[in-house]
Amino acid sequence: MVTGASVTAPGSSADGESMQSSKGIVYIFVEANGLCHGRYHCMTGNTGPSFAGNDCLNESALTFLIDHFGRKPVTNTNLCDDRGRPCHSLLRITSEYRRGNDTFRAHRNYRGQGPWYDWVMFRWEKSLNVKRQPECGVDYLDDPAVTHTHDYAPGQILGFVVCSRSDGDTDDEILAVVKTCGFRHTKGSIFSTIWQQEYTDTQKMSPSLVLVNVDSIVRHSLMIPVDKLSTSYHEIWNRERWANEFYEC
Numbered sequence: 001m002v003t004g005a006s007v008t009a010p011g012s013s014a015d016g017e018s019m020q021s022s023k024g025i026v027y028i029f030v031e032a033n034g035l036c037h038g039r040y041h042c043m044t045g046n047t048g049p050s051f052a053g054n055d056c057l058n059e060s061a062l063t064f065l066i067d068h069f070g071r072k073p074v075t076n077t078n079l080c081d082d083r084g085r086p087c088h089s090l091l092r093i094t095s096e097y098r099r100g101n102d103t104f105r106a107h108r109n110y111r112g113q114g115p116w117y118d119w120v121m122f123r124w125e126k127s128l129n130v131k132r133q134p135e136c137g138v139d140y141l142d143d144p145a146v147t148h149t150h151d152y153a154p155g156q157i158l159g160f161v162v163c164s165r166s167d168g169d170t171d172d173e174i175l176a177v178v179k180t181c182g183f184r185h186t187k188g189s190i191f192s193t194i195w196q197q198e199y200t201d202t203q204k205m206s207p208s209l210v211l212v213n214v215d216s217i218v219r220h221s222l223m224i225p226v227d228k229l230s231t232s233y234h235e236i237w238n239r240e241r242w243a244n245e246f247y248e249c
Contacts, residue, residue, distance in 0.1 A: 015098045022044050023044045024042045024043050024057065026038055027039055027082075027089075028066050028088045038087075040056060060179070061159040065177065074089075091161050095159070095160065104176075105157075121138070121220075123142060123216045123218055126150055127151055132151070135187055138193065141238075157176045161176075173213065175214070177210075178211070181198060193237070195223075195232065204231055224236060
């Protein structure tokens with residue numbers, strides 16, 4: 001991934017999985033020829049045929065997780081799916097992560113009203129040749145102790161994976177499946193920053209997806225597509241910054 005690895009801020013702590021979230025399991029199977037496939041099994045809400053579209057994992061996120069974890073070595077040879085079939089991996093999925101008063105959501109059909117995939121600003125490991133535009137304030141609301149040693153780029157959350165710690169004594173680790181933008185950004189209108197969607201192909205058909213620790217989330221971001229293909233976005237600044245912008249003008 002071009003945007004590098006996520007970094008957790010010193011002293012940060014996550015409240016964890018929201019009790020109100022939709023939950024499910026991804027079963028991953030690997031054939032003898034190495035072919036990976038899998039499926040999502042809903043664990044909450046209405047699960048009948050008439051509700052089949054209400055609680056599903058984003059298709060891009062599902063494909064990414066199957067490929068990513070299907071390539072990893074088997075860690076437990078006793079795993080089986082809900083039908084008793086041996087499987088390669090089992091992933092716990094949740095649609096919401098809560099930290100303090102903030103809830104971060106990734107749901108394909110939230111309460112039957114359509115998709116809800118939050119955009120957030122992430123803190124990333126410092127990379128070379130990244131030029132930050134000071135007037136854009138990309139590090140807004142982050143801990144000043146880390147802003148000069150990290151880079152920032154937004155991403156859209158498509159789902160959360162809950163990973164149990166091996167020691168069993170510490171809190172679960174939560175990873176977000178994220179559709180990422182690159183580091184490069186420019187000042188747009190008076191109150192916006194323009195970001196470019198990242199892709200894994202030159203035709204710009206496959207957005208880049210990565211797994212990111214939720215402790216690297218800085219804040220919610222309001223993103224508006226610049227074009228119909230959503231290859232770039234306006235990030236609308238927090239209203240608290242508007243007065244300063246008028247004053248500087």
